[in-house]
Amino acid sequence: MYGQAAIFDYTGNEPDWNLSWNFGEGASQNIVEDQGYISIVYNTPGTKNVVLTVQNASGCTAYKTVTVNVLPKLQTPQVYCTNSTDSSVEMAWSSVSGANGYVITYNGNSQVVYGNSFLISDLSFGQSVTFQVYAVGQGGFECSNSDVAATVCTITACPSEQATFTAVPAQFCKGGAAVALSGQPAGGYFQIDGNTVTMLDPATLNAGNHVLQYFYADPATLCSYVSAPQTFTITQPAPIALTASDLQICPGEEVTITAADESNIVWTGPNIISQNGSTLVAAPEANTTYTATTTDFNGCTKEAQITIIINESALPTADFSLSDYAICSGEIVEFINDSQNDESSTWEVIYPSGQVSTFSDNAPSVAFEEAGVYDVKLTVQGCGNTSDEIVLENIISVTASPNFEIDAPQSVCPNESFVLQLEGTQGNAIWQGDGLSTTIGLEVNAALSAPETYIVTVSGENNCSKTDSVAVDVYAVTPLTLSNDTTICTGDTIQVFAAGAVSFAWSPATAVSDATSPNPSVFAADSSFTLTVAAADENGCAKTGSIFFTINDDLCLCDDGDCNTTDIYNPQTGACEHSPIVLPSCDDNDPTTVDAYNPENCECEHTVTTKLFIPNAITPNGDNSNDVWFIEGLAAYPEVSVTIYNRWGQLLYEAAPYGNNWTGEYENEPLPDGTYYYILKLTRGGESQTGTITIIR
Secondary structure (H helix, E strand, C coil), X not given: CCCCEEEEECCCCCCCCEEEEECCCCECCCCEEECCEEEEEECCCEEEEEEEEEECCCCCEEEEEEEEEECCCCCCCCEEEECCCCCCEEEEECCCCCCCCEEEEECCEEEEECCCEEEECCCCCCCEEEXXXXXXXXXXXXXXXXXXXEEEXXXXXXXXXXXXXXXXXXXXXXXXXXXXXXXXXXXXXXXXXXXXECEECHHHCCCEEEEEEEEEECCCCCCEEECCCEEEEEECCCCCCEEECCCEECCCCCEEEEECCCCCCEEECCCEEEECCCEEEECCCCCEEEEXXXXXXXXXXXXXXXXXXXXXXXXXXXXXXXXXXXXXCCEEEEEEECCECCCEEEEEEECCCCCEEEEXXXXXXXXXXXXXXXXXXXXXXXXXXXXXXXXXXXXXEEECCCCCEEECCCEECCCCCEEEEEECCCCEEEEECCCECCCECCEEEECCCCCEEEEEEEECHHHCEEEEEEEEEECCCCCCEECCCEEECCCCEEECCEECCCEEEEECHHHECCCCCCCCEEECCCCCEEEEEEEECCCCCEEEEEEEEEECHHHHCCCCCCCCEEEEEECCCCEEEEEECCCCCCCCCCCCEEEEEECCCCEEEEEEXXXXXXXXXXXXXXXXXXXXXXXXXXXXXXXXXXXEECCCCCEEEEECCCCCCCCCEECCEECCXXXXXXXXXXXXXXXXXXXXXXXXX
């Protein structure tokens, strides 16, 4: 019981242990510690959690928790003498809430009584009786018993009378209206739970059961009377739990308020948009308190309030800055949102032409191509329907970067001068690359021996520049091949050749039969001379060469009339020397002809032949070698037809006439490696030739 000491045993501790106690709420400071025991007095009843924390010298910690139930001490009953006769007296006392009975003592006798009165008989008129009573606490714990109440009653003949009162309702709502009390005979007083009251006020009573009694003492006879007790209940309605979607909102924003576990709520407050029993939607214009009222199943009215704050400081403020304010066309500006309290933003860029571009990013990156000045507008949305905007006019200045095109050849001849030229600009140009005659200018000359990429940067107004590049390739040039220098006789005619070009110009032109021919005849002069040729390949790349002719008439004496020998006069021996010539290659790359050297006239002869050469394999792998089934000699047979089959007899290819163009495909798909079969007819209705053709990839 509170007010009594609780003793805790903590024996077994070591000298180096550090003990820390937490006795819970209501513990007094009067702590007594003695040889492993500690006592504490609690000033309030209830459940107490006592925690002992022990830490040793190593820093290790242990905890121990003990629960102590501190019982309340019952109220002391008030005892009265009532209904006295000439031989008996009835003792009555007030009811004590929480009592499990009452112990009464009179004339040395004690007993337990469970009611609120006790009749003492067999008394004499005028005899006095000392009567004591106390309330018994919970669980038989003596510490919770009430204090003893005592009175002395004298046996007098009291009139047979009874104290009564007008009954009150069996149930009241906590906080309800007070009720006046009326007892008979008048002039007595009321007690609730042993406490004298003038009225029944539910606001002053705790929720739960209470006992009401009326007490009356007759002033004439000094006889006391006690009414029968009435038990009534104070009901505490469950509170209304109100929650809001947000306790702080922006001006113009709506808020939703909900009453948990309620259905018949009456809402009061301004600017209500809708309500459906348990939910309210409102748009307060200022700080507002909303009230929810309802009646529970006991008929008790309850209410709750919630206040919504209008947060004026949360209004958005639009502001921004830019990464750059003066740029060149084609450059990017970073937009920086410096606004406060914004939830979303919209940017508008107003072009010099009046066109408007809109961006919803918080911090967009914008490229500007058109020269001129631009306005920028930023609109920000805050909470609710709040917004703000800022417009900065002529905030961005864009200078046009130079605009030009590079005029340059795709390919050039080695070491041949060419021109690099810029079109469409008057700015200052600086070039980078090999072979330049100069690095500054809108037009420069260059010559290359290897491919090169030229880079040019043109600077204009406000240091705005543009850089571009162009690649120039160099043609691969094969060397010019000429006849060797030679010795001839005066008046002789000799044929020379030049290869590795497509156009020729021999000089002097009077010394040759055709000054533009690759293999003209040369007319020998009466003295040694040089024959030059200026040639150009298919790309126009120039080549030059020369042949030196030595005139030696002595050589003419050695001519044996055989064109198959080279006749040379040897001045050292004074004799003629005749060496076989190097026979020329007569292959004209025409498969329909037979090419042969005729020693009679020392010339190549090309005879058309009808002999066929039919390949028995092709390798169509795309390397331009043996990719096509090419039959030599077909040109002599314009009516030739070809059919090709697989080993199951399926027709895979047919052509009439056959144009030497089959690449081993069927329906435009490559055939797998393997052996296939052909039928070849040289003439219409003629005999067939058959064989196999193997595909190897």
